[in-house]
Amino acid sequence: MMKSIVSSKYLACLVGSIILNLLFIINIYVGGQWKLSWSLGAAIEAETVAAIYCSGHGRAYLDGLVVVGNKPVCDCNTCFTGPDCSQFIPHCTANADGLDPEYLTARKLPSDQLRDPPASSEALHLASSALVVAGWHQMSYTYGGQSFFSKELAKVVRKVHASVGNAVTQNRFIIFGAGSTQVLSAAVFALSPENTSSPAKVVTSVPYYPVDKQQTQYFSSQKFKYEGDAYRWKNRSDCSSTNMIEIVTSPNNPDGQLKKAIFHGPNVKTIYDHAYYWPHFTPIPAPSDEDVMVFTLSKLTGHAGTRLGWAVIKDETVFNRMMIHMRMNSMGVSKDAQLRAFKLLNAVLEEGIGIFDFAYQTMKSRWERLVQTVSLSNRFSLQENNPQYCTFYNKVRRLSPAYAWLKCEREEDKDCYAVLEAANIIGRQGNLFGAEDGYVRLSLVRTQDDFDILIERLHKLITEEDGDKTM
Amino acid sequence: MMKSIVSSKYLACLVGSIILNLLFIINIYVGGQWKLSWSLGAAIEAETVAAIYCSGHGRAYLDGLVVVGNKPVCDCNTCFTGPDCSQFIPHCTANADGLDPEYLTARKLPSDQLRDPPASSEALHLASSALVVAGWHQMSYTYGGQSFFSKELAKVVRKVHASVGNAVTQNRFIIFGAGSTQVLSAAVFALSPENTSSPAKVVTSVPYYPVDKQQTQYFSSQKFKYEGDAYRWKNRSDCSSTNMIEIVTSPNNPDGQLKKAIFHGPNVKTIYDHAYYWPHFTPIPAPSDEDVMVFTLSKLTGHAGTRLGWAVIKDETVFNRMMIHMRMNSMGVSKDAQLRAFKLLNAVLEEGIGIFDFAYQTMKSRWERLVQTVSLSNRFSLQENNPQYCTFYNKVRRLSPAYAWLKCEREEDKDCYAVLEAANIIGRQGNLFGAEDGYVRLSLVRTQDDFDILIERLHKLITEEDGDKTM
Numbered sequence: 001m002m003k004s005i006v007s008s009k010y011l012a013c014l015v016g017s018i019i020l021n022l023l024f025i026i027n028i029y030v031g032g033q034w035k036l037s038w039s040l041g042a043a044i045e046a047e048t049v050a051a052i053y054c055s056g057h058g059r060a061y062l063d064g065l066v067v068v069g070n071k072p073v074c075d076c077n078t079c080f081t082g083p084d085c086s087q088f089i090p091h092c093t094a095n096a097d098g099l100d101p102e103y104l105t106a107r108k109l110p111s112d113q114l115r116d117p118p119a120s121s122e123a124l125h126l127a128s129s130a131l132v133v134a135g136w137h138q139m140s141y142t143y144g145g146q147s148f149f150s151k152e153l154a155k156v157v158r159k160v161h162a163s164v165g166n167a168v169t170q171n172r173f174i175i176f177g178a179g180s181t182q183v184l185s186a187a188v189f190a191l192s193p194e195n196t197s198s199p200a201k202v203v204t205s206v207p208y209y210p211v212d213k214q215q216t217q218y219f220s221s222q223k224f225k226y227e228g229d230a231y232r233w234k235n236r237s238d239c240s241s242t243n244m245i246e247i248v249t250s251p252n253n254p255d256g257q258l259k260k261a262i263f264h265g266p267n268v269k270t271i272y273d274h275a276y277y278w279p280h281f282t283p284i285p286a287p288s289d290e291d292v293m294v295f296t297l298s299k300l301t302g303h304a305g306t307r308l309g310w311a312v313i314k315d316e317t318v319f320n321r322m323m324i325h326m327r328m329n330s331m332g333v334s335k336d337a338q339l340r341a342f343k344l345l346n347a348v349l350e351e352g353i354g355i356f357d358f359a360y361q362t363m364k365s366r367w368e369r370l371v372q373t374v375s376l377s378n379r380f381s382l383q384e385n386n387p388q389y390c391t392f393y394n395k396v397r398r399l400s401p402a403y404a405w406l407k408c409e410r411e412e413d414k415d416c417y418a419v420l421e422a423a424n425i426i427g428r429q430g431n432l433f434g435a436e437d438g439y440v441r442l443s444l445v446r447t448q449d450d451f452d453i454l455i456e457r458l459h460k461l462i463t464e465e466d467g468d469k470t471m
Numbered sequence: 472m473m474k475s476i477v478s479s480k481y482l483a484c485l486v487g488s489i490i491l492n493l494l495f496i497i498n499i500y501v502g503g504q505w506k507l508s509w510s511l512g513a514a515i516e517a518e519t520v521a522a523i524y525c526s527g528h529g530r531a532y533l534d535g536l537v538v539v540g541n542k543p544v545c546d547c548n549t550c551f552t553g554p555d556c557s558q559f560i561p562h563c564t565a566n567a568d569g570l571d572p573e574y575l576t577a578r579k580l581p582s583d584q585l586r587d588p589p590a591s592s593e594a595l596h597l598a599s600s601a602l603v604v605a606g607w608h609q610m611s612y613t614y615g616g617q618s619f620f621s622k623e624l625a626k627v628v629r630k631v632h633a634s635v636g637n638a639v640t641q642n643r644f645i646i647f648g649a650g651s652t653q654v655l656s657a658a659v660f661a662l663s664p665e666n667t668s669s670p671a672k673v674v675t676s677v678p679y680y681p682v683d684k685q686q687t688q689y690f691s692s693q694k695f696k697y698e699g700d701a702y703r704w705k706n707r708s709d710c711s712s713t714n715m716i717e718i719v720t721s722p723n724n725p726d727g728q729l730k731k732a733i734f735h736g737p738n739v740k741t742i743y744d745h746a747y748y749w750p751h752f753t754p755i756p757a758p759s760d761e762d763v764m765v766f767t768l769s770k771l772t773g774h775a776g777t778r779l780g781w782a783v784i785k786d787e788t789v790f791n792r793m794m795i796h797m798r799m800n801s802m803g804v805s806k807d808a809q810l811r812a813f814k815l816l817n818a819v820l821e822e823g824i825g826i827f828d829f830a831y832q833t834m835k836s837r838w839e840r841l842v843q844t845v846s847l848s849n850r851f852s853l854q855e856n857n858p859q860y861c862t863f864y865n866k867v868r869r870l871s872p873a874y875a876w877l878k879c880e881r882e883e884d885k886d887c888y889a890v891l892e893a894a895n896i897i898g899r900q901g902n903l904f905g906a907e908d909g910y911v912r913l914s915l916v917r918t919q920d921d922f923d924i925l926i927e928r929l930h931k932l933i934t935e936e937d938g939d940k941t942m
Contacts, residue, residue, distance in 0.1 A: 036511075037598075144536065331650050
């Protein structure tokens, strides 16, 4: 009897164990996830690198810095050092110069998840934005022998604009370039008159995005010439017969305002740089419907390094001339960048409002901290921020721009950049934007580390100012 | 006793089964290949698309044409159609115009392997060239806040040149661009004099690569101007004091010859376009050691769509000016393209002589078939092909260029392009290369399908010519 019980227990265990065996076998040979062949090695390699722990103050990359053997090491944020980026560098300068799009995915790293498991939505994001590329993927110059540009990517771009409601894309042409930088240049070339003795005047209104000026000057020719601040030309009668090209950065860089064109008329061409026209930076009053509208992945998902921008164009001739520019300049755009954008924008669509809301909440909370800090001071002020109705959120809301346009209010602080530099803060000088040096642009789109240090330094500067006042 | 035997058998089975389960569990949780998390979905997706069968006459891509639902369909080679590209299009035109780098990996597709298992070296190639990219990989404009260009990629480029022996890279600067197209343009801008009243004369010797002319004309300004065939300027005394920039395509496109510069002297700057200076196209007499040497991934591994070229530069000032160009033009180069190149060039290094030999054998056998076909004819001739010593293969060998430079020998065949077109063959007109229209360039770097149809059409044309002769 005893033995019988024992053996029937054995039997039960055996059956259970065999069922488990079968389940494993089914998983291995039938279940999709164990059938991997050629991608397996690369996937393990990528996940291994992604799991390198950098204390939340850095990252390791497959093609990042390699110090010992073949293993990549952590690439640390500005003020951190050490093999795992855990050591803070005292008296480190607050870097508020330029964009570091890591802010968009700050807490979404596999290496961080090892210590701090993510919410399921974040894990989903990681999975949906991952990309696997075969060695032989899209080797040709063109897609199907026809175009340098992916039709499937253009479809996804249209869907994203439709879901956000920030641009009209029906019956419009879409062209891609290496970031909005190359697309803007292509537009200037394409809108310049052919066979003319006097080059088109390219203008931007102060404060303007410095690259527009630098780039137009760099490529200036018989076709076009940079002519500075748009306001300077506004009421000059000799402009009515001149070909003008106005670049309107809206929302503006540096100050985040929804700028409008100054020039209108038959000889005027307008390029709307809508890089920041996304709900995490600005209310969206209505879908934009301009002749030439420029967007970029870098300000949407944060992938600046992918170099993928696009233009939405009404006129076929302008589109064709931009296509010629892209051929002459670089024979199209990296298909790897197009594939990455395709994958990322599909992930954006899958997540719905998710990514915009994550980015908006990040920007909003940073602005709240900044406004609170600056409000303690009489020495500094920030740009205007009048609420507007946003069709994306269906409510009235304020701007939450990528940059603060800080003004030094005291007369003796003419060089605002120097004032901040003395307090260990690096911004960008006002004169680069055509404005006075009483202004400095501070970037709020950098890592959380950079932002935290910026606020700390600003707070110290302002507190000491108060200390002075009480004396 | 009986029960005891049964239960001990049960026990043995149970122990065995438990051990098997443990092995499975160890595999799943400890063994590398079953630890995949965030990359798994993307890997399955990529392998599923790669396994779509296109009869060896096409491919399906993740971002390729989508017809039904979300599943990509086959993108067929020129003369094939149908859902699996199995239907040949009769009387289809032979396309010998331009490059389709698929010829380098023709038999290495997973979908083909399903029917025709690959040699292990090819499977290795597939695995070593596969790439997995996390959604958050390298989002910033720069690497480590410093450069637009990957230092690790530059290291691999140096290693590849060292292993092939085609260029000196020690104590040289390396810069990347969107294909050799953008790099060549950057070099022309960088070598032009600053602050001059007379633009530098940019010249190329006939037959020249058409893009050099088109691109220089497109961007011409106060800095430089395209001035046509270099030979035209050779003996003119007014050139000794003029700034000259000569672009030397060597091996040359269209004719594969190892061209040398025509101009020398203190006012002369030379750009060597070495796109084809790899052992599958040409003997390598010695490592090149020119001031500015331009290379591109498209002619090395065939990844034209990745848009990744580079220059090896002696002079730091020239390097710095090219860096400015890359910033002004496109804020650097797609990091996705750089990562892909990093992965592919590492795969090239891992394979040693393998990939060059595969490509060389392909080119050599195509040339043998072409020479054999054309040798039957008095109407057509091919470019010179004198053997030279190749340091890569340690032997004397002939050229195996990417293009045939076909000449129509009969006086009445002045328009050689039209002669071929009438025979259903599309080449590229001689006048595009600054030569006479008695010449046509035929591309030998397209799919095996395209090459087979080209030879078939040429053979037909030549056989009919012989038929005429006998009458």
